[in-house]
Amino acid sequence: MSYDTLYFVFFLVLVWAAFVALPGKGCILLAASIVFYSVAGLRDSLLATAIVLVNYGFQFPVKRDARWLWLALAVNFGCLVFFKYRVFLASAAGIDFYERGIVIPLGISFYVFQLSAFLIDIGRGKAEPFVSLARFALFKLFFGQLIAGPIMRWRAFAPQINGLFDGTLARPRFVGIGLSLCVLGLVKKVMLADSLAPFADNFFRDGPASALSAWVGAWLFGFQIYFDFSGYSDMALGIAFLFGLRLTTNFRQPYLARTPQAFWQHWHITLSSWIRDYLYIPLGGGKGSFARQACVLIAVMGLAGLWHGANWTFLIWGVAWALAILLWRLAGEHLARLHAGEWALTLTIAMLLWVFFRAPDLQSALSYIATMFGAKAAGSAALPAAAAMSSLVVAGCIVLLALHWLEAKLFTRRATAMLMRMDGPLLRGFLIGLAFWMVMIPKTQDAPFIYFRF
Amino acid sequence: MKVLRSIFRFALGLITAAIAAELVLRIIVSTPLWQVLPAPTIMFYGPNADTGFSHRPNVTGIWTAENRTKVRTSSLGLRDRERPLKRSDAPRAIVIGDSLIEAVQVEQENTSTAVAERILSAKHPGAEVVNLGLQGVTPAVQVARLRSIGLALQPDVAVLLVTLDWLLSDNIRDDSLSPGYKQNAQGRYELSYAFRQGRGYKFRTSQAGGAVYWLLDHSMIARVVNARRNAGWFAEWPAPMQQPELTSGPQDECRAERMARQRALWIDNQPADAAGILDAVIRDLSAISRDNKLPVVLAMRNIGLGCERIADARKALTSAIEKRLAAAGLGFVDFDSLLLEKNGSASVERLHGFGKNLGTGHLNIEGNRIYGEILAGIVAARPQWPRRQR
Numbered sequence: 107m108s109y110d111t112l113y114f115v116f117f118l119v120l121v122w123a124a125f126v127a128l129p130g131k132g133c134i135l136l137a138a139s140i141v142f143y144s145v146a147g148l149r150d151s152l153l154a155t156a157i158v159l160v161n162y163g164f165q166f167p168v169k170r171d172a173r174w175l176w177l178a179l180a181v182n183f184g185c186l187v188f189f190k191y192r193v194f195l196a197s198a199a200g201i202d203f204y205e206r207g208i209v210i211p212l213g214i215s216f217y218v219f220q221l222s223a224f225l226i227d228i229g230r231g232k233a234e235p236f237v238s239l240a241r242f243a244l245f246k247l248f249f250g251q252l253i254a255g256p257i258m259r260w261r262a263f264a265p266q267i268n269g270l271f272d273g274t275l276a277r278p279r280f281v282g283i284g285l286s287l288c289v290l291g292l293v294k295k296v297m298l299a300d301s302l303a304p305f306a307d308n309f310f311r312d313g314p315a316s317a318l319s320a321w322v323g324a325w326l327f328g329f330q331i332y333f334d335f336s337g338y339s340d341m342a343l344g345i346a347f348l349f350g351l352r353l354t355t356n357f358r359q360p361y362l363a364r365t366p367q368a369f370w371q372h373w374h375i376t377l378s379s380w381i382r383d384y385l386y387i388p389l390g391g392g393k394g395s396f397a398r399q400a401c402v403l404i405a406v407m408g409l410a411g412l413w414h415g416a417n418w419t420f421l422i423w424g425v426a427w428a429l430a431i432l433l434w435r436l437a438g439e440h441l442a443r444l445h446a447g448e449w450a451l452t453l454t455i456a457m458l459l460w461v462f463f464r465a466p467d468l469q470s471a472l473s474y475i476a477t478m479f480g481a482k483a484a485g486s487a488a489l490p491a492a493a494a495m496s497s498l499v500v501a502g503c504i505v506l507l508a509l510h511w512l513e514a515k516l517f518t519r520r521a522t523a524m525l526m527r528m529d530g531p532l533l534r535g536f537l538i539g540l541a542f543w544m545v546m547i548p549k550t551q552d553a554p555f556i557y558f559r560f
Numbered sequence: 561m562k563v564l565r566s567i568f569r570f571a572l573g574l575i576t577a578a579i580a581a582e583l584v585l586r587i588i589v590s591t592p593l594w595q596v597l598p599a600p601t602i603m604f605y606g607p608n609a610d611t612g613f614s615h616r617p618n619v620t621g622i623w624t625a626e627n628r629t630k631v632r633t634s635s636l637g638l639r640d641r642e643r644p645l646k647r648s649d650a651p652r653a654i655v656i657g658d659s660l661i662e663a664v665q666v667e668q669e670n671t672s673t674a675v676a677e678r679i680l681s682a683k684h685p686g687a688e689v690v691n692l693g694l695q696g697v698t699p700a701v702q703v704a705r706l707r708s709i710g711l712a713l714q715p716d717v718a719v720l721l722v723t724l725d726w727l728l729s730d731n732i733r734d735d736s737l738s739p740g741y742k743q744n745a746q747g748r749y750e751l752s753y754a755f756r757q758g759r760g761y762k763f764r765t766s767q768a769g770g771a772v773y774w775l776l777d778h779s780m781i782a783r784v785v786n787a788r789r790n791a792g793w794f795a796e797w798p799a800p801m802q803q804p805e806l807t808s809g810p811q812d813e814c815r816a817e818r819m820a821r822q823r824a825l826w827i828d829n830q831p832a833d834a835a836g837i838l839d840a841v842i843r844d845l846s847a848i849s850r851d852n853k854l855p856v857v858l859a860m861r862n863i864g865l866g867c868e869r870i871a872d873a874r875k876a877l878t879s880a881i882e883k884r885l886a887a888a889g890l891g892f893v894d895f896d897s898l899l900l901e902k903n904g905s906a907s908v909e910r911l912h913g914f915g916k917n918l919g920t921g922h923l924n925i926e927g928n929r930i931y932g933e934i935l936a937g938i939v940a941a942r943p944q945w946p947r948r949q950r
Contacts, residue, residue, distance in 0.1 A: 113793075113794045113797055308916075535572065537573075539578060539581070540581065543578070547598045
């Protein structure tokens with residue numbers, strides 16, 4: 107189920123009504139989550155069930171003896187490799203599998219990462235196994251974070267899950283804030299991301315006709331993916347609030363970050379912190395010589411890139427980010443003297459690297475980037491011929507950045523306090539009404555959340 | 561009391577949201593933002609006693625499917641530029657077709673009829689080509705459309721762009737939404753207008769229906785609700801995920817089976833039911849042509865484009881169609897051949913679709929340009945053009 111659909115709104119209303127009116131809140135959310143995921147189809151549901159059951163079984167031996175962890179991780183990542191990377195790995199090894207049309211199970215990257223983090227935490231003594239299968243299942247299957255995160259940790263989420271089942275979790279107090287986040291997410295997804303998608307697609311499908319159109323295309327995609335994924339994450343947070351749960355924030359206006367490192371502290375935060383805690387630090391990235399740290403950083407960022415998909419473009423995207431971070435480590439002090447220029451440079455790098463993320467293959471990405479720097483046109487996608495219209499497009503690009511800045515103003519303590527004060531039937535009616543009208547507009551083209559495919 | 565107050569406030573919140581949504585959509589529609597942001601699609605069809613439904617006059621809005629365009633229907637209730645019903649001294653042609661001719665996916669000046677009009681008026685100043693395109697029309701509706709608004713326009717030439725497959729389709733018999741051919745008590749096929757007795761039609765022509773259309777013309781959120789109703793309340797429900805097929809079965813690109821069915825219809829009068837309807841279509845068009853001294857040309861498409869293997873069968877079929885129509889005093893044009901000639905190849909994908917859907921769907925600007933040139937050629941080739949004898 108996709109959050110930006112009318113049927114999901116009906117589903118949510120029904121689940122919320124049952125949650126408020128009936129006892130057994132944990133069971134209600136678990137049942138709802140199972141229904142939610144089952145829409146993905148039998149194959150995906152069976153796989154998710156199997157992985158959840160296997161991980162449930164592994165938590166006890168891992169608690170007793172951390173060596174079991176290796177087997178558990180082998181199973182989890184084995185599944186991920188089999189379903190997501192086998193064609194890529196085989197073709198990289200020169201083996202020709204005639205199975206390029208493989209369908210990746212919905213949300214597999216997210217739930218494998220969350221469950222693996224949980225098992226590692228048990229092995230490290232930082233988490234306790236769930237005795238109850240229902241609690242364990244809800245820990246992973248809660249429909250507010252099942253398909254595209256945020257990747258929740260045991261420390262943050264397990265007490266809330268236990269509270270739900272024990273009846274000790276406070277009644278939902280932040281319904282107004284939850285609804286506001288849902289509306290914000292819908293605005294980002296329905297009004298912005300889906301509207302930008304055809305234009306960004308056009309530049310990447312046909313190739314840019316000039317340097318300016320290449321930069322505009324990259325810029326549009328940069329904002330499309332931000333609005334798409336952060337919109338989803340806002341809705342996930344908002345939905346959790348409706349049930350008295352609190353998920354980890356996944357985005358904090360990344361395009362306002364001054365350095366590449368800061369960008370990754372504001373973009374897909376739960377994945378960044380996962381990589382930091384379970385890859386970068388254990389591999390010794392935080393200590394040792396610069397060369398060693400650089401190697402570890404390049405390796406883990408390359409893996410972070412590959413997490414997004416089995417393609418060389420993702421690998422290069424991750425590695426290039428690692429190089430940018432290293433550049434700042436070497437020359438950060440000098441770059442900091444640029445003040446706003448440092449931010450502009452980081453933003454430019456982010457937009458430039460999105461080309462690798464979006465382009466269908468390495469060759470297309472390189473010719474696109476060459477066009478950005480004045481080489482011959484990679485294709486025919488141009489800005490409107492009329493100067494007024496093309497100025498309007500450029501102005502629109504600036505407006506996108508302004509919206510991003512404006513969004514930062516929404517996430518202040520003051521704004522939250524104001525929302526809390528205003529919370530009541532009037533505000534709730536207004537927000538529900540807005541959400542309803544946004545999902546009512548029929549989609550003129552199929553535009554699923556981008557991160558659903560990861 | 562407290563509960564009632566809460567319900568009232570909640571309802572007030574919902575109403576405020578509806579007003580806010582209306583305002584935002586109005587801003588989008590009335591600024592260049594309509595080209596980018598979500599906007600409700602235009603609802604320009606309404607009831608019509610002759611054709612079941614047709615465009616309502618003077619409706620303005622945005623068409624959002626396939627490609628975004630601003631559409632305005634004329635005061636005559638056509639997807640056409642503004643023009644008087646009464647003709648001037650300049651020659652006038654009408655083109656009756658389906659959504660390919662209606663062409664709401666492109667701006668008015670890029671429709672094939674507008675292109676044809678520009679070409680023809682270069683030689684005969686003021687020459688007109690009127691767009692009588694209407695989504696999903698069968699030959700039965702084309703006959704009804706020619707009889708009604710078509711004749712009222714007093715054209716010099718009428719061109720009917722007919723998709724051959726419609727003649728064998730069940731839709732040509734269906735009179736529940738628009739006219740269809742039915743057998744009467746004497747066994748004769750006649751146009752039947754049962755839709756006029758239908759609940760839907762009665763509602764649409766009632767005062768309540770009028771109020772709904774008024775609302776659709778004046779409220780953006782009403783258009784949103786209507787568009788949702790048409791698309792389906794749960795239209796986004798995901799289709800089951802399927803593994804892509806690794807191999808595909810053999811496909812007959814020449815579509816020989818379809819050709820065989822058309823040959824059976826036109827040459828062997830089989831199946832009898834379809835042949836009866838075909839007779840009725842030709843009979844009615846012939847009567848209109850004769851009674852009004854109006855040259856009627858049937859431009860047949862989808863006969864099978866550029867396929868060598870069935871070239872002989874195709875030739876026999878087109879020859880049979882031409883002979884049959886000529887005997888009834890009707891003109892025939894092999895539209896596919898003209899398209900092949902104009903396009904330079906049998907591959908017409910570049911003429912259809914927009915953006916990432918290039919190759920499928922309705923005619924794009926280039927497609928309309930090519931169709932327009934062909935239509936201009938068809939009209940100009942009539943001996944009665946630019947002026948028929950009255």
